[in-house]
Amino acid sequence: MSRKLTIKAFKYNPLSKISKPHFVTYELEETPFMTIFVCLTQIREKMDADLSFDFVCRAGICGSCAMMINGVPKLACKTLTKDYPDGVIELMPMPAFRHIKDLSVNTGEWFEDMCKRVESWVHNEKETDISKIEERIEPEVADETFELDRCIECGICVASCATKLMRPNFIAATGLLRTARYLQDPHDHRSVEDFYELVGDDDGVFGCMSLLACEDNCPKNLPLQSKIAYMRRQLVAQKNK
Amino acid sequence: MNIQYSDALVIGGGLAGLRAAIEVAKSGQSVTLLSICPVKRSHSAAVQGGMQASLGNGAKGEGDNEDLHFADTVKGSDWGCDQEVARMFAQTAPKAVRELAAWGVPWTRVKKGERTVVINAQKTTIKERDEAHGLINARDFGGTKKWRTCFIADATGHCMLYGVANEAIKHQVKIIDRMEAVRIIHDGKKCLGVIARDLTNGQLIAYVARGTMIATGGYGRIYKQTTNAVICEGTGAAIALETGLCRLSNMEAVQFHPTPIVPSGILLTEGCRGDGGILRDVDGYRFMPDYEPEKKELASRDVVSRRMMEHIRKGKGVKSPYGDHLWLDISILGRAHVEKNLRDVQDICKTFNGIDPADEGPKGWAPVLPMQHYSMGGIRTKPTGESQWLDGLFACGEAACWDMHGFNRLGGNSCAETVVAGMIVGDYFADYCKNNGEIIDTNIVKDFLSKEYQYLKSLTDKEGKHNVFEIKNRMKEIMWDKVAIFRTGEGLKEAVDELEKLYKDAQDVKVHCKELDCANPELEEAYRVPRMLKIALCVAYGALLRTESRGAHYREDYPKRDDLNWMKRTLTYWVEGETLPRVEYADLDIMKMEMPPAFRGYGAKGNIIENPLSEKRQAEVDAIREKMEAEGKSRHEIQHALMPYELQPKYKALNQRIGVDYE
Ligand SMILES: Cc1cc2nc3c(=O)[nH]c(=O)nc-3n(C[C@H](O)[C@H](O)[C@H](O)COP(=O)(O)OP(=O)(O)OC[C@H]3O[C@@H](n4cnc5c(N)ncnc54)[C@H](O)[C@@H]3O)c2cc1C
Ligand code: SF4
Numbered sequence: 001m002s003r004k005l006t007i008k009a010f011k012y013n014p015l016s017k018i019s020k021p022h023f024v025t026y027e028l029e030e031t032p033f034m035t036i037f038v039c040l041t042q043i044r045e046k047m048d049a050d051l052s053f054d055f056v057c058r059a060g061i062c063g064s065c066a067m068m069i070n071g072v073p074k075l076a077c078k079t080l081t082k083d084y085p086d087g088v089i090e091l092m093p094m095p096a097f098r099h100i101k102d103l104s105v106n107t108g109e110w111f112e113d114m115c116k117r118v119e120s121w122v123h124n125e126k127e128t129d130i131s132k133i134e135e136r137i138e139p140e141v142a143d144e145t146f147e148l149d150r151c152i153e154c155g156i157c158v159a160s161c162a163t164k165l166m167r168p169n170f171i172a173a174t175g176l177l178r179t180a181r182y183l184q185d186p187h188d189h190r191s192v193e194d195f196y197e198l199v200g201d202d203d204g205v206f207g208c209m210s211l212l213a214c215e216d217n218c219p220k221n222l223p224l225q226s227k228i229a230y231m232r233r234q235l236v237a238q239k240n241k
Numbered sequence: 242m243n244i245q246y247s248d249a250l251v252i253g254g255g256l257a258g259l260r261a262a263i264e265v266a267k268s269g270q271s272v273t274l275l276s277i278c279p280v281k282r283s284h285s286a287a288v289q290g291g292m293q294a295s296l297g298n299g300a301k302g303e304g305d306n307e308d309l310h311f312a313d314t315v316k317g318s319d320w321g322c323d324q325e326v327a328r329m330f331a332q333t334a335p336k337a338v339r340e341l342a343a344w345g346v347p348w349t350r351v352k353k354g355e356r357t358v359v360i361n362a363q364k365t366t367i368k369e370r371d372e373a374h375g376l377i378n379a380r381d382f383g384g385t386k387k388w389r390t391c392f393i394a395d396a397t398g399h400c401m402l403y404g405v406a407n408e409a410i411k412h413q414v415k416i417i418d419r420m421e422a423v424r425i426i427h428d429g430k431k432c433l434g435v436i437a438r439d440l441t442n443g444q445l446i447a448y449v450a451r452g453t454m455i456a457t458g459g460y461g462r463i464y465k466q467t468t469n470a471v472i473c474e475g476t477g478a479a480i481a482l483e484t485g486l487c488r489l490s491n492m493e494a495v496q497f498h499p500t501p502i503v504p505s506g507i508l509l510t511e512g513c514r515g516d517g518g519i520l521r522d523v524d525g526y527r528f529m530p531d532y533e534p535e536k537k538e539l540a541s542r543d544v545v546s547r548r549m550m551e552h553i554r555k556g557k558g559v560k561s562p563y564g565d566h567l568w569l570d571i572s573i574l575g576r577a578h579v580e581k582n583l584r585d586v587q588d589i590c591k592t593f594n595g596i597d598p599a600d601e602g603p604k605g606w607a608p609v610l611p612m613q614h615y616s617m618g619g620i621r622t623k624p625t626g627e628s629q630w631l632d633g634l635f636a637c638g639e640a641a642c643w644d645m646h647g648f649n650r651l652g653g654n655s656c657a658e659t660v661v662a663g664m665i666v667g668d669y670f671a672d673y674c675k676n677n678g679e680i681i682d683t684n685i686v687k688d689f690l691s692k693e694y695q696y697l698k699s700l701t702d703k704e705g706k707h708n709v710f711e712i713k714n715r716m717k718e719i720m721w722d723k724v725a726i727f728r729t730g731e732g733l734k735e736a737v738d739e740l741e742k743l744y745k746d747a748q749d750v751k752v753h754c755k756e757l758d759c760a761n762p763e764l765e766e767a768y769r770v771p772r773m774l775k776i777a778l779c780v781a782y783g784a785l786l787r788t789e790s791r792g793a794h795y796r797e798d799y800p801k802r803d804d805l806n807w808m809k810r811t812l813t814y815w816v817e818g819e820t821l822p823r824v825e826y827a828d829l830d831i832m833k834m835e836m837p838p839a840f841r842g843y844g845a846k847g848n849i850i851e852n853p854l855s856e857k858r859q860a861e862v863d864a865i866r867e868k869m870e871a872e873g874k875s876r877h878e879i880q881h882a883l884m885p886y887e888l889q890p891k892y893k894a895l896n897q898r899i900g901v902d903y904e
């Protein structure tokens with residue numbers, strides 16, 4: 001029943017003077033519902049203690065473990081080996097982020113920067129008295145905000161984006177989604193004009209070439225293209241005002 | 242020599258650490274926060290079900306208030322908690338939810354009119370009041386009198402964590418991720434900060450501050466079977482233990498959750514049962530009503546977990562290559578409900594097991610087995626969050642034991658605790674930092690730095706005999722086999738002996754990659770595993786000595802809760818050079834309790850060795866209550882007479898609710 005898997009992992013330590021980028025091949029027995037998380041943990045425990053990679057939740061909810069799996073950016077903890085019929089799986093770190101070592105890249109600093117750029121927090125002049133009954137929100141409106149709040153900052157849309165690779169400062173789908181999220185949230189009192197200040201240029205909403213890979217690969221199935229289009233319409237209207 | 246200064250230092254960027262850091266930043270002080278992973282990836286992101294707060298908005302929450310939340314929490318704790326802390330918590334929780342709402346957390350809201358829900362496996366119609374329309378809704382969770390768990394589908398933690406983290410960025414909290422605290426710097430009396438190791442380049446840095454807070458979460462990864470994220474290794478609590486001064490409290494109180502999925506251990510939220518899902522055995526039979534006729538699947542977690550294991554022991558489990566399990570059936574809620582409110586659960590079942598839980602009949606049943614889930618124990622602190630033994634060291638969240646959960650935590654009370662403690666303890670912490678001037682002796686700091694470097698170098702230099710991963714995996718097996726849901730003196734003794742031996746072995750491991758100045762995963766294991774073993778020993782040893790059953794701590798050889806001898810809190814500390822923790826105890830004072838120990842409402846009555854003080858105190862409480870009620874005093878005044886407690890005025894303020902205003 002069980003078969004042999006061949007995992008080829010990229011190895012490189014940019015901090016070492018002697019390390020050169022190369023692939024190392026590991027062979028292991030497949031088990032039912034085996035994920036790349038299970039593979040990599042076994043490899044580290046039994047074959048190569050030095051291999052660097054990132055997992056936190058191992059359940060597809062924290063966004064730590066995105067990597068290139070046979071050329072496509074995916075969450076490694078949610079990727080099943082059985083989906084690769086020939087049993088050969090090649091793992092590479094995601095492009096577009098600073099490389100740390102082997103399969104590990106620095107998404108944290110990129111996302112903190114993105115959050116600062118789009119000011120990813122509620123802007124509101126009022127002081128809230130938290131002893132008092134909360135502001136009423138229409139249930140549907142709260143649900144819609146939630147739909148846009150589901151991004152796990154995995155960076156897959158960023159790594160999928162050809163524009164981002166050509167234009168290093170591009171805010172990428174996740175950044176534009178974040179602006180749409182706050183524009184939609186009634187707690188945030190920013191106007192379209194305010195968002196125009198933040199992302200109304202070629203590094204922002206006007207840089208997107210609608211190549212769609214972001215939406216195709218997003219593990220949360222977020223409506224990236226329609227929200228980018230929505231932001232663009234809003235901001236174009238603003239520009240023409 | 243790299244030394245970084247700030248007013249306040251927070252270790253851990255889950256909900257607790259971030260919320261506390263915001264409190265410090267709001268006080269106008271500089272605050273640095275260290276985290277192993279980017280903060281939004283912290284384990285808090287995994288909270289699915291929700292957070293308890295007695296808003297009383299929804300129809301099933303009508304009449305809820307702090308008193309009921311307090312009572313549920315105390316009962317849930319099996320009278321092991323600190324009742325003053327439980328009061329502080331219940332009073333602040335509604336404020337925490339409302340604050341998060343104002344920060345944009347998209348809580349699910351009440352929609353007026355009728356809707357269908359599943360209660361006790363029956364479709365039932367409930368009607369939401371017009372005046373509650375648009376306010377925050379709540380769902381049912383185990384062990385609570387009212388539907389009190391505020392939620393956002395089943396991604397509550399994700400939304401809360403993002404809300405809080407974004408607010409921290411706004412307040413310019415200096416967040417440094419991939420930075421692991423590896424040693425607490427102190428002079429024997431006062432905490433000066435920590436030595437941290439940069440996980441990207443191996444650099445050692447001393448972070449020095451007027452006050453240090455540990456909010457590093459739980460230690461579930463000492464168990465083989467756990468719902469916890471892979472970073473929940475308890476190293477934050479361990480470095481506090483390694484000061485030789487700080488005490489860890491109630492470490493034997495470890496919670497097991499009834500419904501992680503088999504074999505991955507990924508959690509299917511309590512919301513599954515809260516929303517009406519049921520448990521079935523090998524015959525498809527719903528067995529919980531036989532054991533717990535009153536609360537069934539919604540008895541508290543320790544009870545449901547034990548009943549499931551009991552049922553499996555009777556031969557009613559489902560055989561699988563990964564051992565016996567039971568089934569969780571949520572298909573009875575209907576596809577629409579599953580797809581909206583339990584979407585992540587559906588996704589987990591589909592991805593990791595190839596099951597669509599919305600499919601009716603056995604096809605949609607998910608294999609589940611109780612596994613380690615939560616650490617009630619942690620760094621012992623005062624209700625202000627400060628250590629009693631090391632000035633300037635604070636702790637909050639799952640890493641701490643200010644003792645809100647006693648021996649069993651209620652679902653939904655933990656992420657609530659993180660933000661509430663972040664507010665209350667964060668405020669005391671900010672005050673401490675403001676009022677305690679620098680008395681920093683850089684010689685001490687330098688000394689700690691060079692010792693740490695020597696220690697790490699000794700780990701890579703040593704050509705030891707043992708493999709660190711083998712030691713780690715053996716520890717996890719011992720904990721799962723002998724220190725889990727059912728415990729016996731014999732098994733615990735074996736566990737302690739074997740763990741002690743492993744701890745000694747862990748001093749003699751071989752690290753293959755010798756490089757200190759880069760990410761070096763094997764070296765990381767080599768310094769973490771001995772710390773994990775210390776934590777495991779505190780758990781196992783505490784469990785061995787506690788000859789009673791209370792909450793999640795269940796001794797088959799001592800099945801009764803023993804209020805006569807065990808109304809006390811375990812305190813463990815570690816003397817450098819020794820291979821076992823030392824244990825001492827602190828009494829819980831029944832005569833000061835607002836709710837003296839009584840029957841908890843589960844299992845057989847009379848399973849308690851009573852303490853005569855309970856009856857005495859109950860009579861006092863009843864008399865005060867009766868007299869004050871006759872005088873027309875409010876519930877707040879009565880509460881104050883029964884058990885006054887300190888809390889910052891901004892948090893102690895009464896909570897407004899629809900229909901009753903501030904009453
Ligand atoms: C699957 C799952 C579901 C849950 N669902 C619920 C629920 O529905 N309701 C509920 O109330 N509770 C729930 N809980 C419990 C709840 O998630 C946790 O108790 C809570 O999130 C803990 O938060 P925290 O801030 O204390 O720690 P965490 O969120 O665990 O954060 C710990 C932080 O410390 C950092 N850290 C750790 N060690 C170090 C170190 N040595 N140096 C530097 N940084 C360090 C980590 O990077 C991280 O940032 C759930 C738990 C699990 C496992
Ligand atoms: S939008 Fe999707 S792909 Fe992009 S970071 Fe968020 S979850 Fe990942």
Ligand code: FES
Pocket residue numbers: 054055056057058059060061062063064065066075076077078
């Ligand atoms: S480890 Fe969290 S998404 Fe993969």
